[in-house]
Amino acid sequence: MAAPLSSITDIFFTDTKRTRFTTNTNANTATTNTNPNPLNLKPKTLRKKFTIHCTASKSTPEAPSTPTNKNPSLSEQLTPLANKTLSTSIRIEPNVLSKPKSTWVNPTKPKRSVLSHQRQKRVPYAYTPQLRDFQLFAQKINECGTSEDEFSDAVKQIPHSLSRENALLVLNSLKPWPKTYMFLNWMRNQNLIPMETIFYNITMKSLRFGRQFHLIEELAHQMLDDGINLDNITYSTIISSAKKCNLYNKAVYWFERMYKTGLMPDEVTYSAILDVYAKLGKVQEVINLYERARATGWKPDPVTFSVLGKMFGEAGDYDGIRYVLQEMKSVGVQPNLVVYNTLLEAMGKAGKPGFARSLFEEMIDSGVEPNEKTLTAVIKIYGKARWSRDALELWERMKENDWPMDFILYNTLLNMCADVGLVEEAETLFEDMKQSENTKPDSYSYTAMLNIYGSEGDVDSAMELFEEMSGLGIQLNVMGCTCLIQCLGKAMEFNDLVRVFDVAIERGVKPDDRLCGSLLSVLSLSQGSKDDEEKVLSCLRKANPKLVAFIKLIVDEKTEFEAVKEEFKVIMSNASVEVRRPFCNCLIDICRNKDLQERAHELLYLGTLFGLYPGLHHKTNSEWCLDVRSLSVGAALTALEEWMWTLTKIIQREEALPEFFLAQTGTGVHKFAQGLNISFASHLEKLAAPFSPSEEKAGLFIATREDLIDWVQSKFSSAAVAT
Numbered sequence: 001m002a003a004p005l006s007s008i009t010d011i012f013f014t015d016t017k018r019t020r021f022t023t024n025t026n027a028n029t030a031t032t033n034t035n036p037n038p039l040n041l042k043p044k045t046l047r048k049k050f051t052i053h054c055t056a057s058k059s060t061p062e063a064p065s066t067p068t069n070k071n072p073s074l075s076e077q078l079t080p081l082a083n084k085t086l087s088t089s090i091r092i093e094p095n096v097l098s099k100p101k102s103t104w105v106n107p108t109k110p111k112r113s114v115l116s117h118q119r120q121k122r123v124p125y126a127y128t129p130q131l132r133d134f135q136l137f138a139q140k141i142n143e144c145g146t147s148e149d150e151f152s153d154a155v156k157q158i159p160h161s162l163s164r165e166n167a168l169l170v171l172n173s174l175k176p177w178p179k180t181y182m183f184l185n186w187m188r189n190q191n192l193i194p195m196e197t198i199f200y201n202i203t204m205k206s207l208r209f210g211r212q213f214h215l216i217e218e219l220a221h222q223m224l225d226d227g228i229n230l231d232n233i234t235y236s237t238i239i240s241s242a243k244k245c246n247l248y249n250k251a252v253y254w255f256e257r258m259y260k261t262g263l264m265p266d267e268v269t270y271s272a273i274l275d276v277y278a279k280l281g282k283v284q285e286v287i288n289l290y291e292r293a294r295a296t297g298w299k300p301d302p303v304t305f306s307v308l309g310k311m312f313g314e315a316g317d318y319d320g321i322r323y324v325l326q327e328m329k330s331v332g333v334q335p336n337l338v339v340y341n342t343l344l345e346a347m348g349k350a351g352k353p354g355f356a357r358s359l360f361e362e363m364i365d366s367g368v369e370p371n372e373k374t375l376t377a378v379i380k381i382y383g384k385a386r387w388s389r390d391a392l393e394l395w396e397r398m399k400e401n402d403w404p405m406d407f408i409l410y411n412t413l414l415n416m417c418a419d420v421g422l423v424e425e426a427e428t429l430f431e432d433m434k435q436s437e438n439t440k441p442d443s444y445s446y447t448a449m450l451n452i453y454g455s456e457g458d459v460d461s462a463m464e465l466f467e468e469m470s471g472l473g474i475q476l477n478v479m480g481c482t483c484l485i486q487c488l489g490k491a492m493e494f495n496d497l498v499r500v501f502d503v504a505i506e507r508g509v510k511p512d513d514r515l516c517g518s519l520l521s522v523l524s525l526s527q528g529s530k531d532d533e534e535k536v537l538s539c540l541r542k543a544n545p546k547l548v549a550f551i552k553l554i555v556d557e558k559t560e561f562e563a564v565k566e567e568f569k570v571i572m573s574n575a576s577v578e579v580r581r582p583f584c585n586c587l588i589d590i591c592r593n594k595d596l597q598e599r600a601h602e603l604l605y606l607g608t609l610f611g612l613y614p615g616l617h618h619k620t621n622s623e624w625c626l627d628v629r630s631l632s633v634g635a636a637l638t639a640l641e642e643w644m645w646t647l648t649k650i651i652q653r654e655e656a657l658p659e660f661f662l663a664q665t666g667t668g669v670h671k672f673a674q675g676l677n678i679s680f681a682s683h684l685e686k687l688a689a690p691f692s693p694s695e696e697k698a699g700l701f702i703a704t705r706e707d708l709i710d711w712v713q714s715k716f717s718s719a720a721v722a723t
Contacts, residue, residue: 133159134166138173146178155186162192171202177210184219195226201233208241213250216241220254230261236269243276251276264296271304278311283320286311302333306342313346318355321346337368344377353385372406379409383416391416392425410439414448418455426452447480454487462487463496470503478509482518485539489522494535497522501539511543513579517586519543523551524589524634547571547583554591554599561602568606581612581630589634600638607635617643623658629666629699633679636665640680644689651712661708663691663701688715 137159144154160166167187174180184203188195200219207216220238223230235258242251255273258265265273270293277286286308294300305328312320321343328335335343340363347356360378363370375398382391395413398405410433417426430449433441446469453462462484469476481504488497505511519540526533541548550571553559572580584607591600607613616639618625626643628636640663650657663684665677677699684691690707694700
C-alpha cells in the first residue's frame with residue numbers, strides 16, 4: 001500500500017479572478033502559475049490556508065464529472081496535478097549517463113572461467129595525437145635490421161617522450177621477437193619509465209613464438225633480481241614456452257616455483273602443466289594435480305580431457321580412459337572431434353575394440369561427424385583385433401555417408417586386408433583408389449598390394465603390379481622391394497629376384513635391415529644349386545657385405561667358437577633390434593641346411609646368451625614349457641633337441657620334475673611360422689619323444705613326467721644293450 005501524501009496549499013484570490021496556488025511537500029515543491037504578473041503589481045488579496053490529504057491506490061481514478069457551474073471547483077483544478085503526482089504505474093528509470101557499448105559473444109564457445117584475477121586486462125588505447133606517431137615509430141623499428149647499430153638508429157627517432165601507454169603500444173606492435181626483446185632492454189637501460197610486469201609478459205609471449213626459452217628464463221630471473229612481481233601470465237608463458245621447446249623439466253620447475261609463491265594457477269596453466277606431466281609419463285602426478293585443480297573450482301576444457309585420454313592411452317590404461325569419460329560427464333563437457341579421436345586412439349592402444357566401437361557409435365549419435373583421422377583410428381583397431389567384417393561394414397558406411405577419406409585411410413584398409421588375407425576386398429579397394437580423383441594409389445598403396453600378393457605367394461600378380469609401377473613411374477620403396485623379393489624367393493624365382501633388386505638399387509632404394517633379412521630368409525630356404533645360392537648372395541653382398549662374410553665364416557667347420565662369438569656380437573650390434581632374432585633364425589636354418597648341426601646349436605646358444613629368445617622357456621611348479629612360436633623351423637627343431645638333451649641330464653641326476661611338459665608351436669598363422677607345427681610334430685616322431693598333440697588347443701604338445709622318465713630310461717637301456 002502506498003504511503004499517504006499530505007500537502008499544505010496556499011490559495012490567493014485576486015481581483016482579476018485568476019487563481020495562483022502553491023503546493024508544498026517534504027520532498028519537492030511544485031508551482032503552477034496561470035497568470036504571471038509581468039508588472040509585479042500587488043493586487044488586493046485574500047489568503048486562506050488549508051491541508052489536502054491524498055492517498056494513492058492501485059485503482060484508476062475516475063474521470064471528473066462535468067462541472068455544472070461555469071467556474072471549476074478547487075478539487076477539479078487539483079485533479080490534473082494529483083493524476084500526475086500520484087500515478088499508479090511505477091516506472092524506475094536508471095540514470096544512464098551514456099549508451100552502453102555492445103559486446104558480441106560467440107554462442108558456440110563458452111566463456112572461460114578464470115580462477116585467478118591476477119591476469120591483466122587489456123587496456124584500450126585512448127586516442128591521442130601521439131598515437132599515430134608511435135605507430136609509425138613501431139613500423140620503422142620493424143623494418144630496420146637486427147643489428148644493434150641499426151636498432152639504435154631507429155630507436156633514436158622516437159617522436160615523443162615515452163609513457164606507459166606508448167610503451168605498451170610499441171611492444172604490442174613489434175612483430176619479430178628480436179625487436180621486442182631489444183626494445184625491452186632499451187626501455188630498461190634508458191630508465192625512462194618504471195618497468196612493470198606487463199612489459200615483460202608481452203616480450204615473453206613474443207619470445208615464446210620464436211621458441212626462445214633461454215631468453216624467457218633470463219627475463220624471469222631479471223624480474224626477480226629487480227623486484228618485479230611475476231604474475232599468473234608470466235608463469236603461464238614460461239611454462240607453456242618450456243613445453244613448446246620440449247623442456248619438460250624446466251616447465252615442472254617453474255610450476256613448482258609458482259606454487260611456492262602462493263599464486264593460484266588458472267585454466268591455461270593447469271592445461272599446460274598437465275600435458276607436461278603426461279609427456280613425462282608421471283601418471284600419478286597428473287591425477288593428483290587434476291584432482292587438486294578440480295577442488296579449487298577449476299572446470300577442465302576439452303583440451304585437458306584430450307591430454308588425459310592420450311596419457312592413459314599411451315599407458316594402455318583402460319580404467320584411466322573410463323575415468324576420463326566419467327569426468328567429462330560429471331563436469332558437463334561435451335567431447336569434440338579432437339577428444340573423440342584421442343580417446344579412440346587410446347582405446348586402440350589399450351586393446352579394447354568393443355569399447356572403441358561403442359564410443360564411435362556414441363560420437364555419431366551425438367552429431368559429431370568423423371574425419372579421416374577418426375576413421376583411420378577405428379580401422380586400425382578393427383585390423384589389430386582381426387575384425388575384418390566390422391572394418392568392411394565401416395567401409396560401406398563411409399561410402400554411403402560420403403565421409404572424408406585420404407591416402408592414409410585407404411592404405412590402412414589395404415594393410416588390414418593383408419593381415420587377414422582378404423585378397424578380393426583389397427583388390428576392390430585398390431580399384432576404387434584408381435577411379436578416385438583425389439586418392440590415386442601412391443607408393444604405399446602399391447606396397448600394401450605387393451605385401452598381399454607376397455603373403456599369398458601370387459608371383460604373377462606381384463610381378464604384374466611391379467611392371468605397372470614401372471610404367472606409371474611410381475617409385476618402388478624399400479618395403480615394397482622387401483615384399484616382392486620375399487614372394488619371389490618362396491617361389492624360387494631367382495632370376496626375377498635379381499632383376500627386381502637391381503632395378504630397386506638403380507632407382508635409389510637403399511637396402512635396410514629388413515631387406516637384408518628378406519634376402520637372408522630366401523638364402524635359408526634355397527636348397528637348390530650353388531648357382532641359385534650365389535645369385536642371392538650377390539644381392540646380399542651389395543646390401544650388407546659384412547653379413548655375407550659372417551655366413552662364410554660360420555659354414556666353415558674349421559672356424560673356432562670364440563671367433564664365431566665375436567663376429568656374431570658385431571653383426572647383431574650393428575643390426576636394428578627388430579631384425580636380430582630373424583637374423584639368428586635364418587643363420588641357424590642355413591647351418592641346418594648344410595648339415596652343420598653343431599654350429600646351429602652354437603648359434604642358438606649365442607642367441608639365448610644375447611637375449612634374442614627371452615620367452616623360449618617357461619617354468620612353474622606344475623609344468624615346464626618350450627615356446628618356439630617366434631622361431632623358424634630350423635631354429636625350433638634345434639631348440640627342441642637342446643631341450644630334450646637338457647631334460648635327459650636332469651632325469652639322470654634324479655632332480656625334481658614338474659607333472660607336465662609342454663611344447664608350444666602355435667597354429668602357423670604368421671607367415672614366418674608356416675609349416676612349423678607340421679615340421680615340429682614330424683621331428684618329435686623322429687626322436688620318438690613321448691609328446692602328443694593337445695586335443696583342446698592346436699599347436700600344443702604335451703608329455704607327462706612319467707612318460708618322459710620312461711622314455712629316457714628306455715633310450716639309455718637300448719643304448720646299453722646295443723653296446
